[in-house]
Amino acid sequence: MRLIIDLARGMLSRRRRQTLVSVLGVALGVAFFIAITSIMRGFQTYFIQQVIDVQPHIVIKDETRSPAPQAAHMAAPDGAVAINGVKPVDRLRGIRASGERLAVLEAIPGAAAAPILTGAALLRYGSRDVTITVTGVDPTRYARVSNIEKDMLSGRLEDLRATANGLIIGDSLALRLGVQLGDTVVAVSPRGVSLQMKIVGLFHTGLATLDQSAGYVLLKVNQVLQDRPNVVNQILLRLGDVTQAEPLAREIEARFGERTESWEEQNRNILTVFVIQNAIMYSVTGAILLVAAFGIYNIISTVVFEKTRDIAILKSLGFTEGDVQLLFLAQGLIAGFLGAALGCLIGQLMIEGLAQVRFHTETPAGNDRFLLARDWRIYAIASGFAMASAALAAVIPARRAARLDPVQIIRGAA
Amino acid sequence: MSTPAPLLVAQGVTKTLPEGVTLVSDINLTIDGGEFVAITGPSGSGKSSLLYLLGLLDRPTSGRVLLEGRDTAALPAPDLAAMRLARLGFVFQFHFLLPEFSTLDNVLIPIRRRAALARPAAEARARMLLDALGLAPAAEKMPDQLSGGMRQRVAVARALANDPVLLLADEPTGNLDTKNAAAVFDIFARLAKEDGRAVLVVTHDAELARRATRRVHLVDGRITSDEKN
Ligand SMILES: Nc1ncnc2c1ncn2[C@@H]1O[C@H](COP(=O)(O)OP(=O)(O)OP(=O)(O)O)[C@@H](O)[C@H]1O
Ligand SMILES: [Mg+2]
Numbered sequence: 001m002r003l004i005i006d007l008a009r010g011m012l013s014r015r016r017r018q019t020l021v022s023v024l025g026v027a028l029g030v031a032f033f034i035a036i037t038s039i040m041r042g043f044q045t046y047f048i049q050q051v052i053d054v055q056p057h058i059v060i061k062d063e064t065r066s067p068a069p070q071a072a073h074m075a076a077p078d079g080a081v082a083i084n085g086v087k088p089v090d091r092l093r094g095i096r097a098s099g100e101r102l103a104v105l106e107a108i109p110g111a112a113a114a115p116i117l118t119g120a121a122l123l124r125y126g127s128r129d130v131t132i133t134v135t136g137v138d139p140t141r142y143a144r145v146s147n148i149e150k151d152m153l154s155g156r157l158e159d160l161r162a163t164a165n166g167l168i169i170g171d172s173l174a175l176r177l178g179v180q181l182g183d184t185v186v187a188v189s190p191r192g193v194s195l196q197m198k199i200v201g202l203f204h205t206g207l208a209t210l211d212q213s214a215g216y217v218l219l220k221v222n223q224v225l226q227d228r229p230n231v232v233n234q235i236l237l238r239l240g241d242v243t244q245a246e247p248l249a250r251e252i253e254a255r256f257g258e259r260t261e262s263w264e265e266q267n268r269n270i271l272t273v274f275v276i277q278n279a280i281m282y283s284v285t286g287a288i289l290l291v292a293a294f295g296i297y298n299i300i301s302t303v304v305f306e307k308t309r310d311i312a313i314l315k316s317l318g319f320t321e322g323d324v325q326l327l328f329l330a331q332g333l334i335a336g337f338l339g340a341a342l343g344c345l346i347g348q349l350m351i352e353g354l355a356q357v358r359f360h361t362e363t364p365a366g367n368d369r370f371l372l373a374r375d376w377r378i379y380a381i382a383s384g385f386a387m388a389s390a391a392l393a394a395v396i397p398a399r400r401a402a403r404l405d406p407v408q409i410i411r412g413a414a
Numbered sequence: 415m416s417t418p419a420p421l422l423v424a425q426g427v428t429k430t431l432p433e434g435v436t437l438v439s440d441i442n443l444t445i446d447g448g449e450f451v452a453i454t455g456p457s458g459s460g461k462s463s464l465l466y467l468l469g470l471l472d473r474p475t476s477g478r479v480l481l482e483g484r485d486t487a488a489l490p491a492p493d494l495a496a497m498r499l500a501r502l503g504f505v506f507q508f509h510f511l512l513p514e515f516s517t518l519d520n521v522l523i524p525i526r527r528r529a530a531l532a533r534p535a536a537e538a539r540a541r542m543l544l545d546a547l548g549l550a551p552a553a554e555k556m557p558d559q560l561s562g563g564m565r566q567r568v569a570v571a572r573a574l575a576n577d578p579v580l581l582l583a584d585e586p587t588g589n590l591d592t593k594n595a596a597a598v599f600d601i602f603a604r605l606a607k608e609d610g611r612a613v614l615v616v617t618h619d620a621e622l623a624r625r626a627t628r629r630v631h632l633v634d635g636r637i638t639s640d641e642k643n
Contacts, residue, residue: 003526010514313510316471317524317572318499320492407472410584411462413508 004323008330011303011310018302019335022295026339026386027346029288033382034347035354036281041373044274051267054205056114056145056236057245059266060252061259062095094231095258101235104255108248110240112144117219117233119226123169124186125177132173132213134187136222145238148203148216154181155201160218168201170211187215191227289385293393296335300328300397311401312409325402332394333387340383347382419483420444421579421612426477427467437463438635441477445614447579450606452623453616455632461616462584464632468614469502469582470494482579499528503573505583509565511557517544517568518553524575543571547601563594570601581605583615587622599625 012019095101098115105113117136122129139157143149149157153171160166167185169177179185181199188194197217205211223229239245245262253260264271304311311324319327351372359368427441438460445451453461466472468479470486478487481497489497498504511520521540525531531539544553547567557565566586573581583602587595599615599622606613606627617623631639 003523006519007512007523010512013514309508309510310512313506313512314523315495316469316498316504317527318495318497318502318576319527320495322492323527407466410466410471410506410510413506413510 004327004330005334007314007327008334011307011327012299012331012334014306015299015303018299022292022299023335023339023342025292025295026289026336026390027342029285029292030340030343030382030386031346031350032288033285033385034344034378035350036285037378037382038347038351038372038374039354039370040277040281041375041378042371044277045373046371047270047274051263052242054147054207055263055266057239057242057263058237058249058252059261060095060101060235060237060256061261062093062233063259064257065253065259094228094233095235098232098235101256105235105237105252108239112141112238114138114141114145114236115219115232115234116142116236117222117226117228117231119222119228119233120190121215121225122188123173123177123215124188125179125183128177130173130176130213132169132215134215134217134222134225136217136219136226138219142216142236145236148205151203151205153202153204157201157216159200160216160221163198163200165195165197165221166200166217167197168203168216169199170214171202171204172208172211173213173215174199174202176212187225189225189227193225193227195221195225197221285382286385289389292339292386293389296332296390297393297397299335300332300394301400303331304328304397304401307401308404308409309413311404312406312413315404315406316410321402324404325398328398328401329391329394332390332398335394336387336390339390340386343386344379344383347379419480421447421482422468423480424468424477425480427464427474427479428476429463429467429472430475436635438467438632441467441637443468443630443637443640445580445612447610447612448606450603450613450625450627451615452626452629453614453632454618454620454623454629457618459632460635461632463635465582465584465614465616469504469580470498471504499524500576501579503575503578503581505566505569505573505581505586507585507588509557509562509569511565511568511572513557516554516556517549517560520557520568521572521575524572528576530576540571540575543574544568547571563590563597566590566594566598567601570598574605579611581611581613583613585616585618587617587619595619595622 095115102113102115105111114137119134119136120131121134122131137157137160139160143157152168155168157168160168167187169179174180177185179199181202184196184198186194187197201216203211217225219232223231239248242263246264249260249262249265314324314327351374354370355372357370422443422445424441424443428439429437430439431437441464453464455461463472467474470479470481473487478485480486481501486494486497511517512523515523518537518540521543522536525536525539526533541550541553544550547570549564549567549571552560552564552568557568560568566589570586573583581602587598590598602613602615603625605611615626623629628640628642630637
């Protein structure tokens with residue numbers, strides 16, 4: 001085996017410049033793969049981390065996946081005649097028996113659950129009107145499933161209890177309304193209920209939609225405001241192990257019947273974007289490696305063509321077809337290996353370079369730089385790809401070399 | 415039963431190309447160890463073709479070649495390669511040294527491929543062969559730094575690397591001047607006489623052929639005369 005490698009190195013050394021070019025091709029492919037993967041993976045991991053951090057892991061909604069069957073259908077499910085135009089029964093929306101369900105959910109190890117009622121309301125202060133989404137919460141429970149406590153600028157979630165009709169809003173909304181902590185605003189719901197509310201807290205999440213148009217009140221208060229006594233329309237869950245969210249959501253939905261979404265389902269659109277992003281990235285680097293593979297194919301073919309005499313003499317000396325094939329495969333692998341090694345080095349330098357870049361825009365999370373994933377597995381995958389494509393590129397000329405007839409060549413040389 | 419099988423036996427060896435050209439026909443030869451055989455004949459008479467067949471580089475279309483009593487006709491290609499590696503040695507008109515490797519490394523290639531010797535022993539053997547052929551000072555030199563005669567002697571050393579029982583040479587002196595050609599033939603004569611190998615040399619040169627112990631003459635792919643000293 002050492003002999004084969006020595007012979008392979010010797011043969012490649014004759015074509016130093018061409019070998020260098022194909023090695024560089026592989027190296028560039030590998031380096032780009034490493035740098036791009038690092039950026040993408042870094043961003044995606046950060047994004048998912050944020051989602052997991054900020055959002056509830058599972059949301060149980062007051063709806064079912066398919067519409068509830070109507071009376072006519074239930075009476076004769078297999079009826080030969082379909083009756084259309086029957087007035088559907090209005091169902092009171094809301095999650096039923098929420099207390100029992102909460103008890104079941106909180107029994108799941110590592111899980112925290114919080115019932116909420118959301119609804120629209122118009123906030124009025126002086127001459128200004130702003131429509132917001134009001135979320136009625138149980139402060140203790142809600143604190144366990146959300147990060148809002150961390151984002152409070154003044155006041156605390158618990159303060160809702162201390163004040164009759166307390167309201168917590170975002171700082172941007174406060175600015176728009178021109179209110180300050182302690183001021184009293186009027187909230188009017190679509191059902192016509194109107195309540196005087198006192199601002200007991202301000203928060204800043206960095207997410208414009210929340211900061212501009214969200215408000216938190218006690219669950220009971222919102223039930224009065226929305227005129228939906230004892231109704232809960234969502235149950236939020238946080239889990240110890242986020243990877244269990246999807247299977248658990250399916251289990252809950254099967255048990256309770258209500259539509260239950262995991263964080264993965266709620267963010268499916270963006271996760272799909274990631275999949276497409278990854279596909280594009282892999283195709284681009286795949287294309288670079290393909291070009292690099294052509295380079296290797298080219299050099300090995302050239303060497304085979306130039307070295308027909310050497311191949312003939314090796315065969316006459318007793319080398320088998322397998323030996324000759326291995327000899328040229330080894331040359332492809334040497335080029336692939338050098339390319340991979342050089343590519344890992346360049347990729348590393350590119351990552352170090354990217355890490356120095358600063359953006360002069362303030363993002364909500366306060367990031368002004370690339371989020372880079374530094375994972376040895378990226379290097380391993382890139383090198384593996386490079387070696388595999390190099391070997392594949394070398395196979396065709398290697399087989400051609402193995403099949404050369406030494407008699408023909410020796411005759412031709414004489 | 416007690417008499418050992420002859421080194422090389424050709425029985426009715428015929429080679430016809432797919433196009434219908436017959437290179438050699440009905441060759442019957444028995445060669446023993448210690449023989450120094452010169453194959454002569456006009457250009458195009460099939461001398462090289464015969465050498466490739468006897469050297470297991472090519473297969474006859476009919477007839478068979480036995481090496482040390484073993485019929486090679488039915489053997490798969492890797493087995494033939496193994497026999498070439500361990501039992502045969504080739505020298506051609508062109509030296510065919512690998513240009514990227516030193517004299518010593520060229521001679522080491524067959525020894526290392528056979529892998530019967532550890533590296534130090536292999537190197538010692540290669541140096542011994544180079545020394546025997548008067549090439550000791552050239553061991554570290556590259557082929558393009560050597561004269562034509564030296565290169566051909568390196569090729570002989572490489573052919574002898576695995577101590578073959580049969581050395582086959584196709585016009586090994588074709589590119590050499592008279593003095594170098596005579597030197598190479600002296601080496602062949604010595605190899606046959608002192609080591610008991612069989613040496614088979616194709617040559618145009620009647621003068622050199624006379625130094626052999628046996629002369630086989632070919633015309634149109636057939637043996638027309640076979641005389642021993
Ligand atoms: N592949 C081939 N196709 C057609 N004819 C061939 C082929 N190989 C050899 N020949 C012919 O077969 C004959 C024998 O060739 P061979 O090389 O064995 O002769 P030779 O005695 O070695 O000749 P020389 O002394 O010129 O080397 C020649 O006429 C040659 O032209
Ligand atoms: Mg010839």
